[in-house]
Amino acid sequence: MRTIKLIIQYDGTAYCGWQEQPNGPSIQETVELALAKILGQRVRVQSSGRTDAGVHALAMPAVFKTESGIPLKAFVDGVNSHLPDDIAIQSAEEVPECFRIIGGAVAKTYRYTVYNHHVRSPLCRRTSWHVRQTLDLAKMREAARHFIGEHDFSAFKGRNCSAVTSIRRIDEVNIQRNGHLITIDVTGGGFLKNMVRIMAGTLVDIGRHRFEPEHIVLLFEQPERRLGGVTAPAQGLYLLNVQYPAENHSEY
Helix, strand or coil: EEEEEEEEECHHHHHHECCEECCCCCCHHHHHHHHHHHHCCCCEEEECCCCCCCCCCEEEEEEEEEECCCCCHHHHHHHHCCCCCEEEEEEEEEECCCCCCCCCCCCEEEEEEEEEECCCCCCCCEEEEEEEECCCCCHHHHHHHHHHHEEECCHHHCCCCCCCCCEEEEEEEEEEEEEEEEEEEEEEECCCCEEEHHHHHHHHHHHHCCCCCCCHHHHHHHHCCHHCCCCCCCEEEEEEEEECCCCCCEEE
């Protein structure tokens, strides 16, 4: 039995998220159906985590098991020939059977993109959050520093979050502006449901002077969702990458 790790890139606009659901097409189901065209049977593809409806991924790791001996090239070029234009396999590699797609990750990086201009952009509407007010990046960067470290992120989790604990570790929050686009890159050991979107929404609220930067500290001391900022819309969020301990595997 082989364990194959895929790196999948997708525009999540037309999907109900990664996980297969009865209420619409999912990334998982679409990839599994494309794989079935190559393998002759349906296999279960497990990702490193879930993304919500409308969220995108630059490099989503996922694994599946197969007894097929077809070359790795077929899991890229062959599967891509059966996928829609908004999903593509970027690479495939064979990993040990003990490889843990979820528990084995050492860090994840998400990017949230804000289009900050008083006039909306039709070209950015599917990939960013349009915020008309001019944002104070100095205040946002000051606030972002408070996220670093291990904290109780209860004030930054979505409704119906099923995580056992709300304690999470954030390693870095980097905020940059390029023209009208502001990117918020967040790297950490793991994330709660909607956590990055609420972090981004709170930072934007600080950037438009609804809160002071020290409000982040208050949210850790009084971890209640109602005290936090808005939940930023899904279309501005991307999974950039998931880091695993360095190992040598065959790859295409």
